[in-house]
Amino acid sequence: MCISSFTCCNFANVEGNCIENCPQNSNSTEDFVCECLPGYTGGDCSEEIDECSPNPCQNNGNCTDFLNGYNCACDADYTGTNCDANIIDDCDPNPCQNGGDCVDMLSGYNCTCSGGYTGLNCSMSACSDLPCQNDGTCVQGSTGEVSCVCPGGFQGSFCEGKHFHCL
Ligand SMILES: [Ca+2]
Ligand SMILES: [Ca+2]
Numbered sequence: 001m002c003i004s005s006f007t008c009c010n011f012a013n014v015e016g017n018c019i020e021n022c023p024q025n026s027n028s029t030e031d032f033v034c035e036c037l038p039g040y041t042g043g044d045c046s047e048e049i050d051e052c053s054p055n056p057c058q059n060n061g062n063c064t065d066f067l068n069g070y071n072c073a074c075d076a077d078y079t080g081t082n083c084d085a086n087i088i089d090d091c092d093p094n095p096c097q098n099g100g101d102c103v104d105m106l107s108g109y110n111c112t113c114s115g116g117y118t119g120l121n122c123s124m125s126a127c128s129d130l131p132c133q134n135d136g137t138c139v140q141g142s143t144g145e146v147s148c149v150c151p152g153g154f155q156g157s158f159c160e161g162k163h164f165h166c167l
Pocket of ligand 2: 077086087088089090104105106107108
């Protein structure tokens, strides 16, 4: 005697949106439970669920709501159901030179440089920033430290000082 389920399904604004589900030991026609078809919600299952709220698309993906589903239109560099997969590996081939580590980014990459190198692709030596004066020569050690090798008669970190010999 499932009167309540009959009532439940009569509540559905769209026919067939509701699967009847009679609670046990219930004689009250108001004490029914609607078990909605996938994609619908609400007391009478007439409300279509907005699968785009909250937005499941990551990385600025554009969400389109469907019945019992959604679609994400992804930005150029991303793919996957939720735009959570990075489609382009900007680190392949590795653009980082001189042993720099590459981190793949959205439409780009970041190089973590080592050995005293700098710049977007770790192609600049730290010597570029060391102004050796008086024809001093910048040399870079194995751990990246740089220093000026000064010509005769000059001294100082940048070969900036004249070397005087006291007699
Ligand atoms: Ca929907
Ligand atoms: Ca990328």
